[in-house]
Amino acid sequence: MIAAEGIPSSRGLRGPLAALRAGGVIDLLVAQAVPLGVTFVLTLVSAALLGPERRGVLTVLLTGSLLIGALAYGSLHVPVVEGLRVRDRSNLRHGIRLVAAMSAVLATGGVVVMVIGELTHRGAGYGTATTVGLSMVGGAILVAELFAGRVLQGLSRNRGYQAVVVLQSLLYLAGATLVLATTRSPLLVFGAWALSMLAGLALAATLLARDIRERGPWAESAWTWQMFLRSATANNVGSIGQIVMLRVDVLVVGVVVGPAAAGVYGLALSLTELALIVPEVFALSVYSSRARLDGPGWHRYLRRTLRINSAVMVLSVTAIAAAAIILHLGPLADYDGLVLIVLLVLPGAVCAGYSRVALSALQALGRQSRVWTFGVLALVLACGYVPASILAGANGTAVMSTVAYAVTGAYLWTSLRAATAEVPA
Numbered sequence: 015m016i017a018a019e020g021i022p023s024s025r026g027l028r029g030p031l032a033a034l035r036a037g038g039v040i041d042l043l044v045a046q047a048v049p050l051g052v053t054f055v056l057t058l059v060s061a062a063l064l065g066p067e068r069r070g071v072l073t074v075l076l077t078g079s080l081l082i083g084a085l086a087y088g089s090l091h092v093p094v095v096e097g098l099r100v101r102d103r104s105n106l107r108h109g110i111r112l113v114a115a116m117s118a119v120l121a122t123g124g125v126v127v128m129v130i131g132e133l134t135h136r137g138a139g140y141g142t143a144t145t146v147g148l149s150m151v152g153g154a155i156l157v158a159e160l161f162a163g164r165v166l167q168g169l170s171r172n173r174g175y176q177a178v179v180v181l182q183s184l185l186y187l188a189g190a191t192l193v194l195a196t197t198r199s200p201l202l203v204f205g206a207w208a209l210s211m212l213a214g215l216a217l218a219a220t221l222l223a224r225d226i227r228e229r230g231p232w233a234e235s236a237w238t239w240q241m242f243l244r245s246a247t248a249n250n251v252g253s254i255g256q257i258v259m260l261r262v263d264v265l266v267v268g269v270v271v272g273p274a275a276a277g278v279y280g281l282a283l284s285l286t287e288l289a290l291i292v293p294e295v296f297a298l299s300v301y302s303s304r305a306r307l308d309g310p311g312w313h314r315y316l317r318r319t320l321r322i323n324s325a326v327m328v329l330s331v332t333a334i335a336a337a338a339i340i341l342h343l344g345p346l347a348d349y350d351g352l353v354l355i356v357l358l359v360l361p362g363a364v365c366a367g368y369s370r371v372a373l374s375a376l377q378a379l380g381r382q383s384r385v386w387t388f389g390v391l392a393l394v395l396a397c398g399y400v401p402a403s404i405l406a407g408a409n410g411t412a413v414m415s416t417v418a419y420a421v422t423g424a425y426l427w428t429s430l431r432a433a434t435a436e437v438p439a
Contacts, residue, residue: 041172042295045179050291052183056190057284060203061277062345063194070273071145072200073264073280076207078149081261083156086116089253090161092377093246095168103232106165108242113161117154124150148204155211162218166225170302174221182214252373252385255392259418260366263399263411270403279408281346282355285338286363289330293367296323297374304378313434316375320368327367331360355412362416365423372426376433384429392422 061069090109097105124147131143159182167175189206193199226232264283268276296319304312338356346352376384395418402414 041176042167042298043292045172045176046291046295048180049183050288052187054284054288056187056203057281058341058345059194060190060200061281061349064198064200066274066277066349068198068200068277070268070275070277070280072203073276074145074268074273075148075152075200075204077261077264077280078146079152079156079204079208081257081265082120082149082153083160084257084261085254086120086153087113087157087160087253089164089250089377090246091164091168093242094161094165098165098169098226098229101229101232103226105242106226108239109161109165113158117158120150120154120157124148124152124154148201152204152208152211155208155215159211159215159218162215162222166218166222167298168302169225171221171225172298172302174218174225178214178218178221181217182210185213186210247386251389252377253389255389255396255422256369256373258396259392259415259422262396263403263415266399266403267408267411270400271407275408278349278352279355279411281349282338282352282359282412285334285341285356286359289327289334289360289363290367290370292326292330293323293370296320297370300371301374301378312378316371316434320371323367323371327364330367331364334363335360351408355408358409358412359415362419365416365419369419369423369426372423372430375430376426379433381429381433384433388422388425388429391425392418395421 060072064072090113094105094109097103126147127150128144128147131145131147163175163178166178186207189209190203193202193206264276264280267279300316300319303315307315335357338353342349342353373385373388376388395414398414398418399411402410404410406413
């Protein structure tokens with residue numbers, strides 16, 4: 015039985031689980047578990063078939079695309095969703111125009127860079143310019159896919175969001191499996207990923223357009239282009255800082271230490287990122303649940319979510335550490351240093367798990383200054399990856415990663431305590 019404020023009246027374990035289910039956690043869990051499961055399987059298979067160096071090339075391509083796309087996108091869905099929740103689609107129009115422009119610029123720039131790279135190498139192979147160009151094209155696709163999918167999810171259309179993510183994952187699995195069964199080209203595996211993202215974009219855009227039509231009629235507010243950009247900037251800085259901490263260390267290792275080291279480091283991160291499945295689900299649920307709960311109800315939902323998240327994180331990191339040891343003794347014996355990097359990164363993963371939920375909660379509360387400050391702090395700390403990699407290689411980068419997550423996690427903890435203290439219990 016759901017009480018008026020959206021929190022179950024029952025107590026004990028049943029109450030928290032019922033509240034989480036009401037927040038769309040089951041659909042969101044599937045939407046996170048399926049892609050991470052697919053990525054994990056393909057990571058292990060491609061690591062065994064491609065070897066450290068070619069796996070490193072694929073890691074750089076995928077990480078570059080995710081980083082470029084996510085940096086360009088930021089959190090543009092936040093002001094759009096806020097407008098749509100009050101039946102105002104002005105920000106939606108602004109968001110679509112901005113996303114279309116960014117995607118066009120990235121795709122065009124990527125093609126130009128690839129042409130330059132091909133002319134420079136004259137068929138002798140793919141150099142840095144071509145790798146950057148491919149990453150820019152992948153980033154262009156990701157910008158549009160993120161916008162359509164995150165707006166859809168922000169409107170609590172969790173089942174539709176789940177369908178988009180599952181479709182992408184299954185298509186990527188099928189395409190990458192076909193490529194790896196017939197060739198050992200990391201570029202073709204990357205191509206399979208890009209095609210799956212285009213399919214997900216098409217489905218997300220279709221579902222979002224249908225939802226917009228059904229929610230009508232719509233009002234047009236006085237929101238100007240400048241107002242939209244100001245509203246989006248703070249959330250973008252926060253999201254960009256989080257993304258840079260999560261992704262740029264792989265690129266730093268690849269540039270400073272080399273592709274083989276990036277292959278080992280990227281594989282270690284793929285293992286540790288499994289611990290972030292549940293925190294990402296909770297972060298999405300906390301953000302979208304702000305629209306259906308009043309202040310006290312949402313506050314209690316947040317506290318329950320954080321408690322469950324902490325328990326799950328402890329179990330996750332223990333299982334990941336054991337899995338890393340087993341895999342290194344078996345099929346991944348060629349990946350020297352894998353276990354040590356995993357153990358160095360896992361403490362940071364615990365902090366990152368809390369940070370995912372806390373940052374989403376601050377965004378839902380509209381604490382833009384806190385979110386913006388977090389983003390700046392994360393960017394400053396991420397600069398430490400370069401000297402850490404130069405001084406101590408991949409291991410030093412792993413240590414710096416954990417330090418960065420611990421510091422930003424502590425900041426978010428104090429910020430969230432201050433923000434939620436203003437909400438009546």
